[in-house]
Amino acid sequence: MSQRAATWSKFNSRQAPQRLGDTVYGRWNGHAYQLIRLLGTGANGTVWLAQENGRSYALKISTEPTAISLEYRLLKQLQENSPPDIFTVQGSRLGPFVYDLDDYTSADGQLHYFYVMEYIAGVPAHLDSKRSDGTAACQIVCRLLFFLQQLHQKGVAFGDIKADNVLVNPRNGEVRLVDFGGVTRFGESIRQFTEWYDRAYWQAGSRRADRQYDLFSVALLWIQLLCPGIDKIRGGGVRGFQRIKRTLAANGLKNCIPILEKTWKGGFQDADEMREAVQQAAASHVQPKFRKKVGRFYRKWDDVLEKDWDWTHWTVVGSVAVCMSVILRLIMIK
Template identity: 40%
Template sequence: MKNSAADIRTGIRLSGKWHQGSYPLIRKLGSGAIGSVYLTEMKGAYAALKISDKRTSMTMEVKVLQSLKKVQGHLLGPCLFDTDDYVSPSGKLYTFYVMEYIEGSRLDSYIKVKGMEWLPILLLGLLEDLDQLHRAGWVFGDLKLDNLVVSENPVRLRWVDVGGTTQQGRAIKEYTEFYDRGHWGMGSRKAEPSYDLFALAMTSLEIVNGRRFSKGEAPKVTLNKAIKLAGKLRPTLEKALEGKYTDSAGMKKDLMRLLMKTKSPSQAVTPSRMTKNSRNKTGLGEPIALSIYAIVCYAFYLLQ
């Protein structure tokens, strides 16, 4: 946020203009095109506070969070606790909202510790949430590693910033080039389910390649090289990159088939018993890539 360093910084306490809520800014969690997010406290528990001088954009984000709460039976985004304005000592008006603080690890960090075999399981759960989001008429838009957190108890892959969420049929309002199909010449920036699925495939490629990579002079050639490391995930990711999925349910179905085609139950090895040597280079071989374990994990996810 331009010219906001003196007004909004770690250590100050914000007081809401209308609801009189008082929130300490403990530490900064991140910044984006719209505003900054801080760790705060509310009723003795941690929460996340996003603040910006872009009132219209913030109002839209609040509308999105309120809409996600109405999707019956699914917790699609952070719970919204409060929204208000803040007038700084300099007299500048800011808008902020307070939401659930989702504590956890970035997806790539989690996979690095737990093993690549966890990737398809976590993707399955996220695809279920994306399916519900799309059915509600929204596209996440700015889907990327920075906006994904693996929470514990239960283990779930959740998104933490709805700043790029856009109504279907409109132009994507916020994106990051690496995950954007328009940047790669693989489609438009129209808000539709296939846009999110392309970004999810790029997120997976970033993980299996261990880094982001530039598109170069021949973007499709670059993607073909990157996807070679995806192992058994390759056919599913290729279809997502090429826009062959019209909805999340199709990608989810292919991923389930992938997991069910692998090892028999008698060869099962749980993640806790797995050693580094039991992982192959594609990451999808030995342990979790077996039907019963995958289905149990996924069923447990859906029951939360």
């Protein structure tokens, strides 16, 4: 048997990776990657931590060749044909480098496609922000906006911006962006999104890819970093958006509201304009310390003000006002 025939026999005898320790053999480039652990599962594939010759990589596997090819080509284009500052902000490369694109056939004849990229170590931004302050949140968001400005100039939106896709290295604060599966050309329907960061969920616009779609998601990421737990507000729409603004005000973050409202209206022309606004807001922000010492009485009224008022609430207020005016007139007559 020839060497080429033996190689094909080895490829076709391999099973699809379903457990730790399995090895993926590239059909065309001949690289072998041992799967170490599952990093995540997305809409169009799974991402594994893998090793080859003792070096760690992230391996994305899918049965959809178009999705895998699109992601690989975009990352390769950014990596090779763009200015260095697209991937570097203050010394941090925001996107992963890619190294290999290949496929393999499992024993049942199913063809699987994969690409190999740099393994990025870090924790999701919202987990790291609990040990940091507003300044760190501003730095994370501004680095992200700098990258998006360059990405948008290529006519595409990132799409699925969320805390889980923004990784921070706890040791040096390096910020990296992962999962380019949601990248979508302007004018097309967003390929992947997460509900809480989705513009359409809050009735702030359509689910068509444009600059403003990404900027709205970044604004929600920013307030999530500044106000942990605010992402528990659900329901969407205008009413839910009003609850978010009241929560920000109650936590001393009123300076964030104008930026949030502007993204809701699609007012920022590009990421650079929003980045300047975020920097100005961060510079003027002073975290009120007295909120830590408020008593039950004030917390109770915070809860009352947090509720949505309808016409019955205002009727009661109006009735009380009328009664008070009548009592005052009687006192004055006497």
